[in-house]
Amino acid sequence: MxxxxxxxxxxxxxxxxxxxxxxxxxxGIPTGTLLGLYSFRGKRIVVALIYTCMGLPPVLxxxxxxxxxxxxxxxxxxxxxxxPEAMIIAQVVLVTPILAGLTMSAVQAKERTYWETAKSxxxxxxxxxxxxxxxxxxxxxxxxxxxxxxxxxxxxxxxLVGGNIEHHTRVMTTAIILETRxxxxxxxxxxxxxxxxxxxxxxxxxxxGVLNQMKSRRR
Amino acid sequence: xxxxxxxxxxxxxxxxTVLALDRVVFERxxxxxxxGPSGAGKSTLLRVINLLxxxxxxxxxxxxxxxxxxxxxxxxxxxxxxxxxxxxxxxSMFQASVYDNVALGxxxxxxxxxxxxxLVQEALxxxxxxxxxxxxxxxxxxxxxxxxALARTLVCEPxxxxxxxxxxxxxxxxxxxxxxxxxxxxxxxxxxxxxITHNLPQARRLAQTxxxxxxxxxxxxxxxxxxxxxxxxxxxxxxxSGRMIC
Numbered sequence: 001m002x003x004x005x006x007x008x009x010x011x012x013x014x015x016x017x018x019x020x021x022x023x024x025x026x027x028g029i030p031t032g033t034l035l036g037l038y039s040f041r042g043k044r045i046v047v048a049l050i051y052t053c054m055g056l057p058p059v060l061x062x063x064x065x066x067x068x069x070x071x072x073x074x075x076x077x078x079x080x081x082x083x084p085e086a087m088i089i090a091q092v093v094l095v096t097p098i099l100a101g102l103t104m105s106a107v108q109a110k111e112r113t114y115w116e117t118a119k120s121x122x123x124x125x126x127x128x129x130x131x132x133x134x135x136x137x138x139x140x141x142x143x144x145x146x147x148x149x150x151x152x153x154x155x156x157x158x159x160l161v162g163g164n165i166e167h168h169t170r171v172m173t174t175a176i177i178l179e180t181r182x183x184x185x186x187x188x189x190x191x192x193x194x195x196x197x198x199x200x201x202x203x204x205x206x207x208x209g210v211l212n213q214m215k216s217r218r219r
Numbered sequence: 220x221x222x223x224x225x226x227x228x229x230x231x232x233x234x235x236t237v238l239a240l241d242r243v244v245f246e247r248x249x250x251x252x253x254x255g256p257s258g259a260g261k262s263t264l265l266r267v268i269n270l271l272x273x274x275x276x277x278x279x280x281x282x283x284x285x286x287x288x289x290x291x292x293x294x295x296x297x298x299x300x301x302x303x304x305x306x307x308x309x310x311s312m313f314q315a316s317v318y319d320n321v322a323l324g325x326x327x328x329x330x331x332x333x334x335x336x337x338l339v340q341e342a343l344x345x346x347x348x349x350x351x352x353x354x355x356x357x358x359x360x361x362x363x364x365x366x367x368a369l370a371r372t373l374v375c376e377p378x379x380x381x382x383x384x385x386x387x388x389x390x391x392x393x394x395x396x397x398x399x400x401x402x403x404x405x406x407x408x409x410x411x412x413x414x415i416t417h418n419l420p421q422a423r424r425l426a427q428t429x430x431x432x433x434x435x436x437x438x439x440x441x442x443x444x445x446x447x448x449x450x451x452x453x454x455x456x457x458x459x460s461g462r463m464i465c
Contacts, residue, residue: 113311116271120305121324122375125293131323135314 005166010194013171016084017152020091021099024147028096029140032103033133036111047104053097058090062160065090069161082163087171090157095147102146106139107132145206149199221247221282223268223379223411228277228288230263230435238263238274238435247282247378248409252416252426252443256458260435261415265381268413269305270296282378301328304377308384310368312356317348317367320356324375342370345400362393369397373404380404382414386421398425419459423447431455 035047067073069081069089080086110132118131133140155173162169164178172195179188223245230238238260245251253261266272267288268279277288281299313320321339330338343349346366351359356367365385372380380401386394402425404410416422422429422443429446431439431454439446439455450456 114313116305116307117311117313118323118327119271119293119300120269120303121371122297122301122327124297124327127327131313 006191006194008167009170009172009175009191010198012084012169013152013173013195014198016087016091016158016171017148020088020151021095021144021148023088023092024095024099024151025144027092028099028143028147029103029133031096032100032105032140032143033107033129035100036104036107036136037115037129037132050097050101050104054101056094056097058094058154058156059160061090061093062157065093065157065161081161082165082169084162084169086161087158087169090161091151091154094154094157095151098147098150099143102143103136103140106136106143109139110135141206145203148202148206152199152202153195222280223247223282224278224280225264225268226278226280228264228267228274230260230267230272230274230277236435238267240264240435240437243430243437245379245411245413247411248405250405250412250414250425250427252414252422252429253432254416254419254422254429254458255432255438257417259432261432262383263435264432265305265383265413265415268379269303269381270300271305301375302377303379303381304372304375305381306365306368306372306383306385308387310361310364312359312364312367315356316352317343317354317356317359318352320367321371321374324371328375338374339370342374345373345403346370347396362389365389366393366396366400369400373400376408378411380410380412382412382416384415384417387417394421401425419447431458433458 035043035050065086066081068075069078069086070076071081080089114132114135115128118128123131153173155177158169158171159174159177162171162174164170164174170178172191176188176191176195179185179191224242225240226242228238228240228243229236243264253264255261263272267274267277270288270291273291274288279286279288279299281302284299286296286299313323315323318339321342322335325335325338339352340349343352346369348363348366348370351363351367356364359367365388369385382401386397389397398421401412401414405412414422414425426443429441429443430437431446431450431452433454439450439452441449441451446455447459450459
């Protein structure tokens with residue numbers, strides 16, 4: 001691959017992953033917060049579904065999104081199949097349950113301690129939710145790191161709905177598959193190392209915040 | 220109008236009734252000590268008054284406002300909640316500075332920055348912790364954290380202060396500061412104070428009226444001197460003398 005192609009692939013990977021995780025955060029963090037804070041009839045089933053979806057097989061997600069977006073599918077008229085948008089949709093489906101599930105666990109861990117304190121201090125329901133989320137932010141950031149790791153290293157779904165089209169939907173993981181299939185193991189390994197480095201950088205950035213909080217909690 | 224009154228209160232955990240009171244009245248500006256064995260229902264009473272637990276039935280009359288505790292929603296209870304302050308035995312500090320912890324209740328009430336600064340400073344002065352204002356609250360000792368929790372509650376100027384064994388795990392130095400502060404607040408602002416304590420000398424030192432709670436009932440209530448010197452019921456006499464009770 002030419003250097004310019006490599007940058008293009010890296011840039012698209014980052015774009016697709018970041019947008020997917022951002023959308024997943026918008027949906028998953030409030031959902032997880034509400035599930036962590038409130039009890040309701042049927043909550044156990046919802047929680048079981050979320051935990052199940054945290055381990056969704058990417059290929060299955062790819063097939064379902066493919067069928068939805070294919071020409072004769074219910075969303076076929078949008079013409080999204082084999083576009084970066086289709087890849088984002090598939091990844092949002094994969095990362096949202098992770099963000100919701102890990103946010104719920106983080107909020108539940110803090111809820112017991114801080115709910116009463118915040119309520120006693122006169123917090124409104126919305127202020128309460130914001131306070132608990134702030135207290136649980138270390139756990140929530142861990143969820144974001146896990147979701148980002150899942151999205152950037154995902155290959156099955158993006159291959160199916162993106163099609164690995166050069167200069168259009170080729171991302172790092174699908175490029176690695178292509179290079180390996182054509183016998184270009186060196187390029188495949190190099191891209192793999194870049195992927196690893198990006199994952200490391202992103203997680204280091206997030207963990208720095210988490211560790212800072214842990215340090216501040218110590219006596 | 221000038222009272223806190225709880226009527227027809229029943230709290231159950233499963234099939235067990237942990238609190239059953241026909242009527243209990245606390246006059247505005249009074250300092251009430253609540254004593255009794257563990258599991259008697261003292262904390263439950265304070266938690267129900269502070270709207271932290273929902274009873275099976277019960278009405279709360281708080282300085283002129285009356286609500287049904289069993290059906291009261293979070294949002295509708297909020298104005299009442301903001302008239303009360305609650306300090307638990309173990310303080311939970313938020314992951315923020317001491318200043319931000321104390322300011323939290325004022326921020327919930329949307330007070331402006333200048334007011335918050337002045338009030339927080341005053342509250343920290345009162346508990347003698349102004350020098351720790353910028354410190355992370357999680358790094359405080361237990362005694363300091365409890366004093367911050369008291370400042371955090373008092374800064375909102377509650378009409379009713381509920382204290383659930385607040386000095387149970389404090390050393391004598393911190394206890395003396397804590398007691399001095401609540402006495403000052405009671406004297407200067409006429410705050411109504413309900414304080415649960417297992418420390419009988421502390422109840423004698425601070426409270427004007429004492430209540431003895433056992434098996435979910437208020438067994439005896441009297442002025443502090445009469446309460447300790449001339450208990451009417453044998454349960455209280457046994458409790459005071461240390462012979463009590465299971």
